Amino acid sequence: MSESTTERRFVAEDVETELKQFLEKSTKTSWESDTDLFADGGVSSMFAMELVVHIERSFGLAIEGPDLRIDNFRTVNDMTALVLRLTGSDAGE
Amino acid sequence: MEDPAARLAVLGAGVMGVSITTLALGQGVPVLLVETDPQKRAGARARIDHELRTAQLMGARPDVPQGHLTISDSLVEAHDVDAVIEAVTEDAELKSKALADAAAATGAGTALVTNTSSIPVDELASRLPHPERLVGVHFMNPSYLIRTVEVIRGARTGEQTVEAVGRVLAALDRRPVFVGDGPGFVTSRVLHRMINDAARVVQEGRATAEDVDTLMQDCLGHRTGPLRTADLIGLDNLVDSLWVLHRRTGDEGCRPCDLLLQKVRDGEHGRKNGRGFYTYPGAVA
Numbered sequence: 001m002s003e004s005t006t007e008r009r010f011v012a013e014d015v016e017t018e019l020k021q022f023l024e025k026s027t028k029t030s031w032e033s034d035t036d037l038f039a040d041g042g043v044s045s046m047f048a049m050e051l052v053v054h055i056e057r058s059f060g061l062a063i064e065g066p067d068l069r070i071d072n073f074r075t076v077n078d079m080t081a082l083v084l085r086l087t088g089s090d091a092g093e
Numbered sequence: 094m095e096d097p098a099a100r101l102a103v104l105g106a107g108v109m110g111v112s113i114t115t116l117a118l119g120q121g122v123p124v125l126l127v128e129t130d131p132q133k134r135a136g137a138r139a140r141i142d143h144e145l146r147t148a149q150l151m152g153a154r155p156d157v158p159q160g161h162l163t164i165s166d167s168l169v170e171a172h173d174v175d176a177v178i179e180a181v182t183e184d185a186e187l188k189s190k191a192l193a194d195a196a197a198a199t200g201a202g203t204a205l206v207t208n209t210s211s212i213p214v215d216e217l218a219s220r221l222p223h224p225e226r227l228v229g230v231h232f233m234n235p236s237y238l239i240r241t242v243e244v245i246r247g248a249r250t251g252e253q254t255v256e257a258v259g260r261v262l263a264a265l266d267r268r269p270v271f272v273g274d275g276p277g278f279v280t281s282r283v284l285h286r287m288i289n290d291a292a293r294v295v296q297e298g299r300a301t302a303e304d305v306d307t308l309m310q311d312c313l314g315h316r317t318g319p320l321r322t323a324d325l326i327g328l329d330n331l332v333d334s335l336w337v338l339h340r341r342t343g344d345e346g347c348r349p350c351d352l353l354l355q356k357v358r359d360g361e362h363g364r365k366n367g368r369g370f371y372t373y374p375g376a377v378a
């Protein structure tokens with residue numbers, strides 16, 4: 001919790017860019033920051049888990065317990081907020 | 094883990110064995126998972142953990158303690174399981190042998206369940222000393238996300254077996270639809286042939302896999318598209334099932350098309366090994 005010296009901190013823009021690049025590459029579609037990826041059969045539940053694993057690897061974090069729910073991954077904005085929160089990047093500035 | 098409502102053994106830690114095991118553990122049901130291939134056995138726990146996370150992500154895990162998992166190379170200490178669910182390779186010889194071993198390793202009260210996609214249940218039952226113990230339950234993939242299962246009552250399936258399997262399905266929170274026996278039952282008879290046709294369209298160069306899926310999804314309401322579904326099933330298993338259907342029905346539409354055969358020869362087995370009609374860079378091997 002207070003190990004902010006060893007944690008990598010991220011800024012929202014970089015997280016968003018990274019996520020959008022991954023999404024575009026994987027789905028061959030570009031996504032707005034607030035578009036629900038899962039609405040209208042956009043992407044599958046199997047892809048949702050790939051997204052989780054990708055985020056964990058890219059940002060060096062573990063998404064567990066109540067954080068591991070689809071509502072945290074619906075939009076690029078949701079995912080960015082989660083990454084910032086779990087890496088402590090959203091606090092103290 | 095005390096006094097569990099049901100205990101299961103699952104044979105085969107492939108796509109379906111892992112999926113069914115994930116379903117059971119997530120519902121708090123303990124599982125003895127039996128796999129003969131040491132490499133598959135070694136990787137099974139990690140794959141199940143990954144799928145348990147997928148189930149949680151999708152809100153498909155009730156708030157109950159996870160069932161206990163034991164992984165083994167044989168059906169030892171399986172005497173008192175409620176059911177053995179056979180999910181080994183789609184090959185009648187292999188399945189008959191695995192089911193006969195399961196019959197011998199368990200008590201008369203244990204239901205024997207085959208998860209075959211296409212082999213008639215009575216054909217498998219005919220090679221068992223007690224054919225009344227066998228019933229077909231066709232779990233879908235992923236089993237923990239699709240609540241409905243196709244249940245196949247063979248000509249010789251016993252009433253006690255049907256009742257036992259009903260209790261197991263209740264413990265797994267699955268909803269059965271009972272259908273008659275025969276090659277491919279309902280779902281594989283319809284789906285596998287359609288997937289074969291979809292692959293043939295790609296083979297003939299009339300459309301890309303993506304365009305086939307997009308049309309089937311956006312115009313016809315197919316949830317994932319036939320070729321993405323094929324990748325999820327596993328192209329090797331799909332080809333095995335199509336041969337089962339072709340040999341037992343004579344339907345030329347079920348003869349696996351060249352593109353499917355080629356992909357299997359090239360080791361492109363779909364999502365399970367990262368490449369099929371699509372590629373899956375993030376897939377856990």
Ligand SMILES: NC(=O)c1ccc[n+]([C@@H]2O[C@H](COP(=O)([O-])OP(=O)(O)OC[C@H]3O[C@@H](n4cnc5c(N)ncnc54)[C@H](O)[C@@H]3O)[C@@H](O)[C@H]2O)c1
Nearest residue numbers: 105107108109128129130180181182183191209210234326
């Ligand atoms: N893949 C699907 O979407 C799907 C859906 C419904 C039903 N099915 C059916 O489920 C069964 C399994 O399919 P799959 O896709 O998981 O295949 P798979 O090839 O992924 O896995 C089969 C596994 O069984 C193991 N095995 C073989 N003989 C064994 C034995 N005697 N004891 C224990 N393990 C043994 C193999 O080593 C392999 O790991 C098949 O009958 C298939 O038709 C598959």
